[in-house]
Amino acid sequence: MPSTSESTLSPQIQLLVHVRVKPEMKQQALSAMTRLVEATHREDTGCIRFEAAIDTTDMTHYIGYEVWASQAALDLHSKKAHVTNFFAEISAYVVDPTQPISATRYTPIMPLAAVNY
Secondary structure, eight states, X not given: OOOOOGGXXXXXXXXXXXEEBOGGGHHHHHHHHHHHHHHHHHHOTTEEEEEEEEOTTOTTEEEEEEXXXXXXHXXXXXXXXXXXXXXXXXXXXXXXXXXXXXXXXXOOSSOOOOOOO
């Protein structure tokens, strides 16, 4: 099997995102997350993957999985109205409004194909 060097890694950006919401705000957070996912699928051309899920052992813990074609695509997404509106809204629902999300950034070993949402 050929080895993969750092120079051959994908230019794509991969994120694993966590959002922890107040128990009494679960429904509002779900609505906000749903709107964000739908708008991202519809409007962000650099989006390879954008998925959200709820932890079945803790219904106040949302997990997001994102893959972007490039840093430029992620930067453009971050400036769009559906994202800025999401952050403005979600800050009222999260446990820690000073850090509404936590994200870990990765680089895919091989480029991922875009999903046709």
